[in-house]
Amino acid sequence: MDRYNAEGYPDPTAAEALENIMREEKAKNYKPCVFICSPFAGDIEKNLNKAREYLKFAVKQGTIPFAPHLLYPQVLDDGDPEQRKLGLYFGMVWLRKCDELWVFGRYISKGMQAEINKASKHRIPIRYFSENCEEVQKL
Template sequence: MSISKFNSEGCCSPVGSVKHRPNRQVRPFDPTAYGALSVIDKEELALRAFRPIVYICSPFAGDIETNVKAARAYSRFAVETGYIPIAPHLLFPQFLNDADPQERQLGLFFGNALMSKCSEVWVFGKRISPGMEAEIERAKWKNYRLRYFTENLEEV
């Protein structure tokens, strides 16, 4: 947002602050409004710059296609509400085999490492899978803030 230093109405200029210059349009300077609007603009910019990171906890195993689609929607919801989502179950299955127990455990370990970087853990859905249960237990053990949401993105 660009803030003008000048008053559009021409009514708030300090007396004697505008010098008469022939053949030149005079735009009164309004330092009070400019100062206030500049502070507001800087505060809004700072708020836009900071986005907390949230851990997305939702089912993966079972109906993988449906669960991935839902996790994408949950991540999108986080972005639209001003957060940065971390959804390990969207990332790690790209190169780890969830059917291999060792690789699954490695993925859960990686997820726990990422969870430690998040300000909150968001749990989606009414069904808690075994993987989600492990993530929730870890979050409780570490005293991370947990927030629960329905599949329709409503907080409960």
């Protein structure tokens, strides 16, 4: 944003007004980033299908969702402890960049609990949903 007028003199009032207009426009189109927290291990095929449903639900709610357990198992071996640790770390980095954590289902795995703890520690809002995508109180 140029803070100078046509003659080269500082013009903070006009620059601030334009910045405010741009900020308001951005707010109209703002979509929060949400981190999808749901089980992965166990019945992996079922859990991945459910995670896809949760991702679609979050999109329909007007968010930008991120589900690390749909991404990283494609390139990392969850059966290898070092690669699993790396995938969990990657997820935690993304969690810090999200606006909210959405937890799905009644069962809370160790990985999910770690994500919930991290969100709590960093005061990231946490919302809980049933497996049917109905918002519920903390499980």
